[in-house]
Amino acid sequence: MTTRVAAIDCGTNSIRLLVADLPDPSAGAQAPLVDLTRRMEIVRLGQGVDRTGRLAPEAIERTRVALADYAAEIEKLGAERVRMCATSASRDAANAGDFRAMVEQTLGVAPEVVTGDEEARLSFTGAVRGLPADAEPPYLVVDIGGGSTEFVVGTREGGVQAAISMDIGCVRMTERHLHGDPPTLDEIAAAQADIAVAVDRALEAVPGRQAATLVGLAGSVTTVVAIAQGLTEYDPERIHHARVSYDRVADVTADLLAKSREQRLAVPVMHPGRADVIGAGALVLRVIMERAGMPSVVASEHDILDGIAWSLAPQDRRR
Template identity: 85%
Template sequence: MGAIDCGTNSIRLLIADLPEESAGSSAPLVDVSRRMEIVRLGQGVDRTGRLAPEAIERTRVALADYAAEIEKAGVDRVRMCATSASRDASNAADFRAMVERTLGVPPEVVTGDEEARLSFTGAVRGLPADAEPPYLVVDIGGGSTEFVVGTRTDGVRGAISVDIGCVRMTERHLHGDPPSPAEIAAAEADIAAAVDRALAAVPGREAATLVGLAGSVTTVVALAEGLKEYDPGRIHHARVPYERVVSVTDYLLGATREQRLAEPVMHPGRADVIGAGALVLRIIMERAGMPSVVASEHDILDGIAWSLAQPGR
């Protein structure tokens, strides 16, 4: 099966097989290929309300490469989900037409609620035994952040998507290199208001464990762990205390883009927006009263793949 997640900042591919039935319901997918390209589809959407032609073209190039790999692997089922940027854009029809021409299947422009539920499904399978339920799963994307509360046994209790992604917050507030204290304060106020609204809606303050997803979280965790290279095996299910998240966030917001790029764990396409992503994580932990965050390398992409195993897919 082939799953594609197209967000505001990146487009990702997972080609996977289902685990053997004897492995149990909590067994992970069997990865054949995982890939990620930073295409910044949401470039300028918060300001213009439209997808930029050059952003659509960057996405087309990456998607054509994925389509070739899917065909070579003999994948029989493909699902592509497009999220925040393609929900918000007035010219989203241009994007959908490009995808159908390139991939051969139309993208599903999922709602924020569906995005949150897919993220939850991908994240909670295989969580370590010391991750106490209920879980608050947060997926910090480029255009939005999804909040989901639930357990493995009872499923989702509440889900909401709010527009505080790392690209959106950078474009809206963090213009300096590094950003000024006034810019950071404006971003903090914007993020805190959205986080409080989300935590009340799900309700997030009743959760026992915070699980963080996507590149902003995993990059912060890699920096907090002092990794010399990006190592998904060491990042997946690492638990990082609040104090270290604060320290990394302060460093990222005080560093120049050149200094952030020099970090060995930093993807070049993330260096200009990672400060905002870290700030979103820090404020979520503050407002939810969470002493630590458990990082997960499994997220909405895995949720999309698992959805293909459901009857009718």
């Protein structure tokens, strides 16, 4: 028997919904979940958090509007179990209680403000199921979010071996360093130096330089990969498990950082809500590949959202 579940991932930049049917245990350990709907809205919950330490009231309201729409979709599709995980922005905020109260009133369940370690485990679970045969373990999975980036090393069979979360997300780095339109060379250099320090610390902690395959998650990675492939529209099927070289990532990153916001908006695959932060997200990916010595990255459209969905399965279905 399948189990219908709803997973919500509320990050610093976006809020996403997945309603899916989990397979019957008899289908085998690698049987996929079956999507009913995947949705994403850019709500910028983490607007200004790095500077003020608080969630802005207008950011909470944007999130409430999107969440109310998701709640109606969940009810319509008849999900049996619902889990919402809130990540970096609501971990950092002094007024996280306001956010929690809004979620409970709107969705009917409390948000789980997951730790960096739990966020990493969920991302890894979602990412490694179904990886192609040429993706050699151990894997270094990096989830580049708005406020933080998770680094996880492990294998499909053994699970997570080590994980760490670093405060180098695309929104945080943009707000901290990339103020020009386009950013100046000095701003880019400052961001790169900040990112490199955090990446080196993360790669020593996990340890990421011993991994054989880099797997990249979230919108910064998939957007860079879509641009590198020359796609004229965003196509998740062509992006999922595509492999892109370091040289192509470096070229795309340099091009994005040289463009104004208006020019980035004109890129065919660009989501309007990502245009102002994609330069920083691409820079985080490029620095990770450089410091880890990774010749390529494998993009995954499956990430923490899928991990949240799998976490709602009975224990014997999760591995």
